[in-house]
Amino acid sequence: MRFRYRYDGGMATTMGRRERKKAQTRQALSQAALRLFGEHGYDRVTVAQIAEEADVSVATLFAHVPDGKEALIFDDGAERGLWLVAAVRERPPGQPVLQALRRCLASRGPFSTDLPPELRRKRDLIVATPALREYSRKLWIAAEAALAEAIATDSGRDPRDMTVRALARYVLEIPDLAGAEPDPRAALDAIFDLLESGWPASPRPA
Amino acid sequence: MRFRYRYDGGMATTMGRRERKKAQTRQALSQAALRLFGEHGYDRVTVAQIAEEADVSVATLFAHVPDGKEALIFDDGAERGLWLVAAVRERPPGQPVLQALRRCLASRGPFSTDLPPELRRKRDLIVATPALREYSRKLWIAAEAALAEAIATDSGRDPRDMTVRALARYVLEIPDLAGAEPDPRAALDAIFDLLESGWPASPRPA
DNA sequence: TACGAATCCATAATGACTATATTTTCGTAG
């Protein structure tokens, strides 16, 4: 019962030893994986090595990260979608939906400028590793239903309207699509311009 | 040397015994996989069972289908993209790019009406099985560069223009996005309308 | 007919992941 509310360095102060250890182990796994991936390349590192490095058994590793090897370095699975949904719901009056989404994406993910070098290395690793890139995309796409719901509510349409779902999907595809570009920000803007204005229907000349 | 040019039922008549056997085996594998998947479900069928059913060794199975279990029932990997590229290049004068793509997609993939029951079952299996659906999407997306190239050439832009690449990606995403809808054709049209006109920028009311 | 290449096969390995049964650790009630 003692020390339940002691300051613990920014972590939620209501966690008991149990949850604290859990979070510690999860982070140890994440860091071990990130270091080994960066050092030897994703496919030349086995989960056994990562478990060893984090000083846990392989079974424990999978207990902490049930989604498998790729999920190891993504400790933020579910939050991604919440950002975008919140961006739609809480945007200032007078602002169009797509503008809110554009701003939100611009500040997160691979688009934020002057990223700390640690995160920059992580981003480069993800972009350069097909398995990780695919999984990252999966995480974004997982928010499709929620984002579609938010957009539908906002525009007074049915949440299952295909136009709404497509828009949600297309927005969520942007990080994968533009993340590897030399100038991600410019790419981001180009794509949003396309989504806002559509593709000019220049007919083929005879 | 005899019979090299005998009629063989529509197959290329210039194939020797070797290539003929190869194609036979490939088809046997495809059919065995499709039947077993349909009967027991994708993840409850092992590649060993499929190899057994097709009367080849597991090693031979992987020699014929190096892309793995999911690729077994897709005997048309590369062609998908070619259709769309051809649709852009060979469209009648006066027709916009997106209209050509819309028509092309409408006739292929999951969108063609009155599909023979055999292919309908196959389509349902793919749509209902995440691994197969993902792989199918991958096959479409693989044509992104080629389609972007065609669109760029047509519209006089740079093939690496992000707008062009995004449009190509978005078109190729359509089968996965609309294929599972109750009315795929209507969904297809809704998405193309979005791509042509963009999303109306209705600002949020205060 | 004979030779080289392509194909096939059995076998064994790797590596991700799952299942199970046992033990350790933690929170808490007594």
Next chain:
DNA sequence: CTACGAAAATATAGTCATTATGGATTCGTA
């Protein structure tokens, strides 16, 4: 402080896809 039940960690063994290896067979062709 102690004991008990839940959560977590472990060792172990198993399943499955996929790759590697080396030897046998078959085919095309000279």
